[in-house]
Amino acid sequence: MHRRRDSATDFLFTLTLFCVFAVSSLLVVLIGVRVYRNTVESMTQNYSSRTAVAYLQEKLRENDETDAIALETRQGVSVLSLTRTLEGERYTTSIYWMDGALREMFAKQNAEIDLAAGQAIAEIEGLLIEEPQNGVWRITVQAADGDRTLLFYPKSAGGNVS
Amino acid sequence: MNRESSKSALFLMELILAILFFALAAVVCVQLFCAAHTLSTDTRDSNCAVTLAQNAAAALQSAEGDLQAAARLLQGEADTHTLQAWYTADGKACTAAEAAFKLQASAEPLQETAAVTVLRLRDNSELFCLTVSWHAPLRAA
Numbered sequence: 001m002h003r004r005r006d007s008a009t010d011f012l013f014t015l016t017l018f019c020v021f022a023v024s025s026l027l028v029v030l031i032g033v034r035v036y037r038n039t040v041e042s043m044t045q046n047y048s049s050r051t052a053v054a055y056l057q058e059k060l061r062e063n064d065e066t067d068a069i070a071l072e073t074r075q076g077v078s079v080l081s082l083t084r085t086l087e088g089e090r091y092t093t094s095i096y097w098m099d100g101a102l103r104e105m106f107a108k109q110n111a112e113i114d115l116a117a118g119q120a121i122a123e124i125e126g127l128l129i130e131e132p133q134n135g136v137w138r139i140t141v142q143a144a145d146g147d148r149t150l151l152f153y154p155k156s157a158g159g160n161v162s
Numbered sequence: 163m164n165r166e167s168s169k170s171a172l173f174l175m176e177l178i179l180a181i182l183f184f185a186l187a188a189v190v191c192v193q194l195f196c197a198a199h200t201l202s203t204d205t206r207d208s209n210c211a212v213t214l215a216q217n218a219a220a221a222l223q224s225a226e227g228d229l230q231a232a233a234r235l236l237q238g239e240a241d242t243h244t245l246q247a248w249y250t251a252d253g254k255a256c257t258a259a260e261a262a263f264k265l266q267a268s269a270e271p272l273q274e275t276a277a278v279t280v281l282r283l284r285d286n287s288e289l290f291c292l293t294v295s296w297h298a299p300l301r302a303a
Binding site: 007010011013014017018020021024025028031032035036038039042043046050053057132133135136138145146147148149150151152153 | 252
């Protein structure tokens with residue numbers, strides 16, 4: 001009788017230990033899943049807004065010439081126009097927000113092209129372009145992870161970063 | 163009965179060894195998860211800090227070193243040699259009480275330079291530092 005009780009205790013202890021082991025394994029896996037999901041979500045959210053801001057910054061720097069940067073309203077949309085001369089012709093890169101995406105269109109200056117034909121660069125929720133002071137551009141990219149604001153002061157207006 | 167007891171002991175021993183191995187693996191995994199989380203947070207904060215410092219540089223250059231004018235653009239405050247502005251974790255201007263980041267710029271008006279630093283208030287660590295220079299043209303008196 002005594003031996004049988006001992007055997008039952010052994011079995012219960014082993015079973016309990018096994019259950020603790022199984023629960024611990026599950027917990028570690030769940031923690032891993034949560035960390036991985038958070039990291040991926042954060043990366044995905046960051047990607048769109050960061051890509052949009054980096055793209056806008058590079059485009060502005062690339063077109064940093066006197067009177068090259070302008071804010072216009074075309075077809076009811078606020079458009080950042082970057083104009084430059086290529087082989088004697090004036091071309092405009094139009095950057096704007098339409099249908100949930102930051103879009104770009106490169107065409108001859110004053111060409112009447114439907115803005116919906118622009119190429120989508122990044123999926124964002126909105127784009128706000130302002131000129132709070134003469135020569136200073138404030139561009140706000142609205143994305144799922146919040147707004148990102150970029151201030152840009154062109155070298156052609158006197159700026160010089162070092 | 164003896165055979166049953168021996169089987170149970172063997173299984174227990176196996177289980178203990180498995181738990182030992184699992185415990186070691188779990189410690190390594192949890193450390194990796196923590197490191198991944200910290201790295202992800204640091205990267206997000208660094209990106210935000212770089213943008214804030216670049217914005218401060220643009221504001222200082224457009225204001226030709228006038229800290230008051232730059233502070234208006236950055237929604238911060240300034241005295242004669244220092245500019246300070248506070249931002250939330252996603253880079254929005256806010257008050258000092260609810261800030262995650264603090265931007266400060268120390269200007270050297272004679273050298274026409276300023277050191278822009280972005281601090282993370284949680285651990286008071288410096289996230290990004292940038293030296294800005296500008297040229298203030300001479301104007302007729």
